């Protein structure tokens with residue numbers, strides 16, 4: 046029987062294992078160093094915040110794996126030999142494969158800051174990081190101030206987590222405005238306000254110079270590059286992005302860039318070796334996507350795709366329209382299609398921005414300047430239907446149509462206030478149009494409720 050070995054039990058590796066099992070009777074072995082069982086990394090924050098126990102973020106019961114004949118091995122793969130098709134686990138045990146899937150995810154970036162390895166300095170990625178956070182920042186008596194370095198999605202999550210225990214937080218963000226490499230200016234400005242409203246000491250345009258140790262080798266303060274200010278703190282969270290977790294493959298002959306290089310079929314340069322999820326790097330980016338996409342949905346889609354190929358139906362990875370969602374403190378964010386940041390806007394791209402006059406609710410729609418084709422939408426504080434935007438993007442709808450029919454995509458419950466009319470009125474005034482926003486149909490409201 047063919048031996049399929051998967052390194053990594055995250056969403057990518059586990060999606061591959063589940064789908065290979067659905068499609069075949071092959072032997073499946075999943076090796077992972079982090080935990081015995083798959084868990085939802087995106088929900089780690091809720092464990093610290095007390096909304097859930099760690100067991101609750103494991104989507105499958107422990108018996109699921111044996112029942113589905115997916116063998117789980119706890120251990121760290123130290124070496125891959127593609128000639129003998131053998132792996133070394135923890136430098137001692139050997140495992141043979143016929144086909145190998147590398148799904149080893151990411152690790153938090155460290156940029157060589159002095160003091161980055163001191164006690165009290167950590168990232169937020171793994172279950173071990175979560176456990177360490179309970180040691181470094183269990184409450185505001187032990188951690189009188191935390192400093193977070195790096196203003197992305199994980200940084201803001203860590204800030205929210207620490208604030209949930211009333212721990213004072215200083216948030217160092219290199220950019221002049223939060224996440225403005227991704228978000229258009231209006232949205233980025235709104236999130237700056239929101240962070241400050243949550244009593245987080247947001248320092249924009251600010252870099253970490255060094256982390257200073259006390260006499261026991263524990264963090265006692267940080268120094269800011271721009272001002273030289275020394276800020277006392279008990280914990281430092283490093284959240285300046287992630288990189289593929291591929292160092293153990295350096296002498297394997299498997300082609301590496303920043304991640305494991307793959308073609309459209311998720312195949313590496315070595316026969317019978319594939320890579321998926323955060324650790325995979327496309328030779329050439331697909332459309333507007335990045336060659337490495339460290340997001341949940343990508344891992345799941347790649348896992349499903351590689352399972353087909355391994356089970357004899359060789360198919361290309363075709364991710365479809367870009368979609369992502371996240372949370373900025375209590376503001377839900379969704380993005381469909383492409384809305385580039387104000388800095389990274391394409392020359393053909395026009396933006397329409399609407400923001401609620403009092404509340405932190407806004408949208409930005411992107412469309413083609415010349416053809417009016419709808420290109421994408423960001424929403425903050427309004428929930429939309431993924432499938433509706435997917436359809437509109439595929440159908441190549443124009444921006445007028447989308448603005449008129451926004452109510453069809455609204456996913457907020459019936460009793461939520463609707464803003465379609467206000468949005469249409471701002472759109473008409475910005476662009477000299479006279480569209481009329483459709484109301485939500487009673488049938489739709491009924492379906493939602």
Ligand SMILES: Cc1cc2nc3c(=O)[nH]c(=O)nc-3n(C[C@H](O)[C@H](O)[C@H](O)COP(=O)(O)OP(=O)(O)OC[C@H]3O[C@@H](n4cnc5c(N)ncnc54)[C@H](O)[C@@H]3O)c2cc1C
Pocket residue numbers: 052053054055056057058076077078079080086087088089090120121122123148149150151169170171198199202290293321322323324338339340341342344369370371372
């Ligand atoms: C706090 C946090 C919040 C996030 N929120 C979002 C979100 O809201 N939306 C979103 O789209 N994405 C989010 N992400 C990103 C998302 O979680 C990742 O893109 C996704 O989990 C990656 O899945 P993966 O299967 O590729 O890798 P991983 O989940 O990293 O799994 C890889 C596994 O392989 C193990 N491993 C690595 N090397 C070896 C080795 N040599 N031997 C054995 N095992 C090894 C690792 O320990 C790990 O368990 C978040 C990430 C974090 C950390």
